[in-house]
Every structure is written in C-alpha cells, then in structure tokens.
Amino acid sequence: MTTADIATSNEAKAVVENEPASSAAKQPVPVAEIASYVGYKAIPTDWHHVTQAQIDQFADCTLDHQFIHIDPEKAKNTPFGSTIAHGFLTLSLLSHFAEQFSITIEGAYMGINSGFDKIRFLQPVKVGSMIRAHATIESIDETKPGQYRVKTNVSVEIEGVDTPALIAEWIGIQLVK
Numbered sequence: 376m377t378t379a380d381i382a383t384s385n386e387a388k389a390v391v392e393n394e395p396a397s398s399a400a401k402q403p404v405p406v407a408e409i410a411s412y413v414g415y416k417a418i419p420t421d422w423h424h425v426t427q428a429q430i431d432q433f434a435d436c437t438l439d440h441q442f443i444h445i446d447p448e449k450a451k452n453t454p455f456g457s458t459i460a461h462g463f464l465t466l467s468l469l470s471h472f473a474e475q476f477s478i479t480i481e482g483a484y485m486g487i488n489s490g491f492d493k494i495r496f497l498q499p500v501k502v503g504s505m506i507r508a509h510a511t512i513e514s515i516d517e518t519k520p521g522q523y524r525v526k527t528n529v530s531v532e533i534e535g536v537d538t539p540a541l542i543a544e545w546i547g548i549q550l551v552k
Contacts, residue, residue, distance in 0.1 A: 403481035406551065409523070415512045417476035422505040422534065423468060425460050430502060433464040447502070459499040465506065465540050466494065467532055472508035472531075473545075480523055483549040489524070492544040498536055505534040513544065523549045 404412060427447065434440050442449040443459055450458040470488075479486075500506060513526040525547045530539040 397483040403479045403483070405481045409480060412478055413510050413515055415478070417510045418509045419532065420430065420472045420475040422507045423471065425464075425502060425504050425506060427458060427502050430458060430460050433461055433467075435472050437463065439463075448543065455499055455501060458502045460502070460504075462496040462499075462541065465496070465500050465524045466491075466543070468506070468531070469508060469529055469545065470545075472510075472529075475518055476508060477527075477547075478512065478525070480549045480551050482551040483523075484552055485547070485550045487548040489546040492526075492546065494541065494543040496541050498533060498538040498539045499538050500531075500533055504523065506531050506540060507534075509539075510530070518548075521551045523551060525549060 412552070420485075428538050430444050434445050439461060443453060444449045444450075444461055445458065447458050450456075477486075483503050509527045509530045509532060513528050515526075516524045524545070527545045528542070533540050
C-alpha cells in the first residue's frame with residue numbers, strides 16, 4: 376500500500392466534518408485492516424467545559440490543594456488571573472475524550488491503559504475554559520498473538536488559544552479473541 380493509498384483510505388474513514396464527534400458511529404476495525412489505520416487522524420472531540428467544581432473535586436481526590444487551583448481570590452494575583460486546572464486533571468480527561476477518538480479492534484474484549492510517553496504541559500487551562508482533544512494513531516503493533524499495542528499522539532486544545540494545553544503519546548493495549 377502506498378502513502379497515497381493510506382491517505383485516501385484515511386480520508387474515507389473520517390467522519391463528516393460537521394458531525395459532532397460524540398455522534399460518530401464507531402465500528403470495530405477488522406484485524407486485517409488495522410495497518411491501514413496508522414496515521415489516521417480522528418476528528419476533534421466535542422468540547423468540554425472545565426469548571427471550578429470539577430477542579431475542586433480533582434484537588435480533593437489527589438490531595439493537591441495548591442491555591443492556584445482552588446482559591447479564586449488568591450489566584451487573581453497570579454500571572455494567570457484566575458484559578459487553573461491541574462495538569463493531571465487535563466491529562467485525566469483524555470479518558471473521557473478517548474470514547475470519541477479511539478478505534479476498537481474487532482474481537483477486542485478488553486482495553487488496558489499502558490501509559491504515556493513524552494507528556495508535556497504547554498499551556499495552563501483556566502477555569503471556565505472549553506477544551507477538546509485531537510488524536511492521530513502513530514502505530515499499531517501485535518506484541519503477542521491477540522495483543523495489540525496502539526500508540527496515539529494526543530493533544531488537548533483550549534478554545535481560542537493557539538498553544539495546546541498538553542501533548543503526549545498515549546499507549547494502550549487491546550486484547551483480541
């Protein structure tokens with residue numbers, strides 16, 4: 376398969392640009408076709424509103440109560456001018472966004488989060504921001520019979536901001552019968 380064939384194949388797999396990501400019909404990918412998904416760029420996910428209540432709940436869960444996250448009055452006097460989401464909250468929201476951009480290999484009975492490479496927090500997410508994810512499949516490898524390692528390049532966009540909140544390589548494992 377040539378690069379042009381892969382590009383044409385990926386274009387054919389893309390959902391209509393005007394259709395919200397959450398409404399996209401997701402069909403399992405046959406094992407015989409997974410190689411053609413390398414380089415596949417998913418449409419951006421739906422927007423998510425980051426609220427102070429969500430930031431406060433994350434602070435409680437992680438025991439990270441730095442004022443920059445939970446004290447709007449003190450945070451007004453910082454370079455950000457308001458509270459900001461924890462970087463790890465933004466990273467954790469990828470689990471939510473993955474429902475919209477992940478592919479599932481036909482016959483998969485379980486997916487496992489294997490971790491991340493090259494995580495970079497590039498821009499703080501201010502309270503009240505709208506964020507969404509972008510994803511491109513970098514590689515799909517069968518590491519053992521019936522076990523596929525999927526590496527996805529992800530970024531989180533902040534509405535109206537040129538620099539993404541974060542970029543990372545996300546590694547997942549799909550176990551296929």
